[in-house]
Amino acid sequence: MAATEKELRLRDSQAAQRKDAEGVSGRPGDPANAIECRGVTKRYDSSKAGLRGATFTIRRGEFVFLVGPTGSGKSTLMRLLIKEFEPDEGKILVAGRDLGELSKKQLPFYRRNLGVVFQDFKLLSDRTVYENVAYALQVTGSSRSSIREKVPDILRLTGLATKLHHYPDQLSGGEQQRVSIARAFVNAPPLLLADEPTGNLDPETSIGIMQLLYRINRTGTTVLVATHDSTMVDRMRRRVLELAEGVIVRDEIGGRYAPTDMTTAEFGALLREPSPEPRRGDSPREPGDDFDEAFRD
Amino acid sequence: MNFGFFTREAFTSIARNAVPSFAALASVLVTLLVLGVFIPIVQATTGAANDVRGQVIVNVYMKSDATPADAQRVLAQVNKIDGVKSVQYVSKSAAYAKERRKNPEAYDLLGSNPLPDTLRVTPTNPDNALALVSAIQPQTPGGGRTTIDPSIDSVGSSKDNTEKILTATRVVKLTTGLLAALLIVASILLISNTIRLSVFSRRREIQVMKLVGATDGFIRWPFVLEAVILGALGAVLAVLLLGVMKVALVDPLVSDFALLSAPSTIGFGVLVAILLGAGIFVSAMGSAISLRRFLQV
Numbered sequence: 299m300a301a302t303e304k305e306l307r308l309r310d311s312q313a314a315q316r317k318d319a320e321g322v323s324g325r326p327g328d329p330a331n332a333i334e335c336r337g338v339t340k341r342y343d344s345s346k347a348g349l350r351g352a353t354f355t356i357r358r359g360e361f362v363f364l365v366g367p368t369g370s371g372k373s374t375l376m377r378l379l380i381k382e383f384e385p386d387e388g389k390i391l392v393a394g395r396d397l398g399e400l401s402k403k404q405l406p407f408y409r410r411n412l413g414v415v416f417q418d419f420k421l422l423s424d425r426t427v428y429e430n431v432a433y434a435l436q437v438t439g440s441s442r443s444s445i446r447e448k449v450p451d452i453l454r455l456t457g458l459a460t461k462l463h464h465y466p467d468q469l470s471g472g473e474q475q476r477v478s479i480a481r482a483f484v485n486a487p488p489l490l491l492a493d494e495p496t497g498n499l500d501p502e503t504s505i506g507i508m509q510l511l512y513r514i515n516r517t518g519t520t521v522l523v524a525t526h527d528s529t530m531v532d533r534m535r536r537r538v539l540e541l542a543e544g545v546i547v548r549d550e551i552g553g554r555y556a557p558t559d560m561t562t563a564e565f566g567a568l569l570r571e572p573s574p575e576p577r578r579g580d581s582p583r584e585p586g587d588d589f590d591e592a593f594r595d
Numbered sequence: 596m597n598f599g600f601f602t603r604e605a606f607t608s609i610a611r612n613a614v615p616s617f618a619a620l621a622s623v624l625v626t627l628l629v630l631g632v633f634i635p636i637v638q639a640t641t642g643a644a645n646d647v648r649g650q651v652i653v654n655v656y657m658k659s660d661a662t663p664a665d666a667q668r669v670l671a672q673v674n675k676i677d678g679v680k681s682v683q684y685v686s687k688s689a690a691y692a693k694e695r696r697k698n699p700e701a702y703d704l705l706g707s708n709p710l711p712d713t714l715r716v717t718p719t720n721p722d723n724a725l726a727l728v729s730a731i732q733p734q735t736p737g738g739g740r741t742t743i744d745p746s747i748d749s750v751g752s753s754k755d756n757t758e759k760i761l762t763a764t765r766v767v768k769l770t771t772g773l774l775a776a777l778l779i780v781a782s783i784l785l786i787s788n789t790i791r792l793s794v795f796s797r798r799r800e801i802q803v804m805k806l807v808g809a810t811d812g813f814i815r816w817p818f819v820l821e822a823v824i825l826g827a828l829g830a831v832l833a834v835l836l837l838g839v840m841k842v843a844l845v846d847p848l849v850s851d852f853a854l855l856s857a858p859s860t861i862g863f864g865v866l867v868a869i870l871l872g873a874g875i876f877v878s879a880m881g882s883a884i885s886l887r888r889f890l891q892v
Contacts, residue, residue: 380806410808420803424611436600437809481807 329394332358332489332520333379338388340374340544348374350544351388356522356537358393358488361515363531364524365555366541372524375541376493379522380414381405392489410438413482413519415511417494419474421466421481427453428462431481438485448484456480456510472503476510483514490514492523496530504530528555604817605824615793616825622789623829623878624836626782627870631837633778634866637771644764651721651760653728654751655714665746666712672743673716676730680719687712711748724757786874787881790822794885801889811890818882826878830871837866 328334333356340348349371356362364372378385381397390397392408400408421430428449435445453459456476466474475495482490492511496504508523508530515521525531531538531554538553539546609616655673657666666684673682685693690710695702716731718724732750735741742750794801804814841863 406805406808406810406813408808409806412808414806420799420806422800422803424800433804434807437804437807437813439597 330358331391332356332360332393333522334389334391334394335375336389336391338375338378338385338390340371340378340383340385348544349378349385349541352541352544352546353388354539354546354549356520358520359515359518361512361521361534361536362523363534363536363538363553363555364522364541365526365528365531365538367526369543370541371544372541373493374544376491376522376524379491380409380412406437410485411487411489413479413485413487413490413514415475415478415482415490415492415495417497419466419471419478421474421478423466426463426465427458427469427477430466430477431484434481434484452480452484453477457506470503471499472506475499475503475507479507479510479514483519486517486519488519490519490521492521492525494525495523496525496527501529508534526555531555601816601820605820608817608821609824612793612797615789615796616821619786619789619793619822619825619878620829620832622785623826623874624833626785627830627833627874628836630778630782630873631833631866631870632840633775634869637775640771641768644767647760648721648764651718651724651757653716653718653724653731655716655731656748656751657712657714658746658748659711661712661746661748663712665744666714669744669747670714673714673731676727678719678723678727678730680717683715683717685713685715721757722761724761782873783877786826786877787884790825790878790881791885794818794882794889798889801886805890814890815883815886818886819879822878822882823875826874826876827871829878830874833874834867834870837870838863 333354335352335354338352339350342348352371352375364375366372377383378390378397379392381400384398393411397408422433425433431449431453432445435448440448450459450462453462456479458473458476458480461469461473466477469477475498479492479495490511495511496507499507504527511521511523512534535552535554537551538548538555540548540550540553655669657669663686666686670682670684673679687708687710690713691702691708694710716727718727728750730743731747732742801814
């Protein structure tokens, strides 16, 4: 990327201004913002920056792609969001709550409100599919009867009804990723983070995984997907945040993987296209119901 | 806390990780077996050494013309010296009667009684026997020896023998003590390292648990319980083997070897309790300590 840092900053602020003008971004600290990052900077020991002054807001119910080449800071941002470490500068608010104020004791309870999906699935290899998903519920102290009820449900919805008692090794990559999505979503978290969920999968399987994530989004869950799968991003035309060398260089609604010179008309048409409405909150329903509905259409 | 759940988790986890579990159990079993054999040996050896040291006494021989009154006077004087535990007066005739019983022909041949009145002085600490000799028989400025009472003929401590006994028993006691200490340290290191390895092989699992939102306690308890179960199992097996060895090998020999019947040897019940306690405690601590590192995510 030939752009100097100054140019990058300029584009960053322009993007933010445009967003504000569009009214996409809520007021700072608004709990309606699923994620709010303000000047988040994370440096690693090596002088190469992990993230530099990232500022953006993601509203509840949005589906956002986080794109950029390897080393651009996507994973750093994800790890900051699950509070694996702290930012050096800036603030991260999730659902209006400052992550920096979370104590070590509160951390597990915060993480129960996140669904997390990784490129390498991170399944417990010595547990069956059923046990892997059940663990996420056991952690929250769910009763055995509710586990027996919810786990087969979510596995059926993710298309794994016949593989309940298989071990992760016996599944294909796509199936393993479905298990990890089932585990991430079984608690019906308001926010789902996926770090390169299709990174290890072939294009056909990737489409299935993305559809699953999209359906989850349709139930009202905010979904943030870090990826460098350009075909997927171009196909889905959701909001795109682009990172380059730790700086947010693009924030585009209905964007493509690579920046395009759009005509004003095209851009306007994209804006008129309704973005998914946040549904969580107005009628608290069983996550299973939401999923069934999502599958019906 | 959901104790039932944690116990079930601990047992299933032992079944899932059969090989590292067996390694931990075996290391507990072997070290406790060695300790169980060694502790009584150390005790019997120390006991025997102490018996030998208890036999170190100082003989004060009276002159042949000393009267019983002289002997009583000396006895009172010797009793006043520091470090004297007891003084026993053995009269000429008593000594003669005793010795004659051992060797009647020789004493019949002698006709008269050549034995002097004797005071047998037992020091409180065998190490002070030689100091006691000097106290009863102080050195004169000229280099010769005098005695604290004119009626004393000589003071015998069989200096060479006393020194030999004292040095030998001291070496035996020090060596066994050192070996015992080394063995205990080695046991603790071996058990806790094996447990550490089994925890280390599951660090990924712990990381996943943390990401799903498990609290530290929720992760730790099954691990610690698992270690307790393995430690207890290993200790019980070690105790059973020791019991078999005691009944089959040691008990039939007790009548033949004074060392084995030494009364100061630890009771079998106490030994069992110590081994069980040590096995469980060291395993549980080893697991809790090694977990601490991996819980920092």
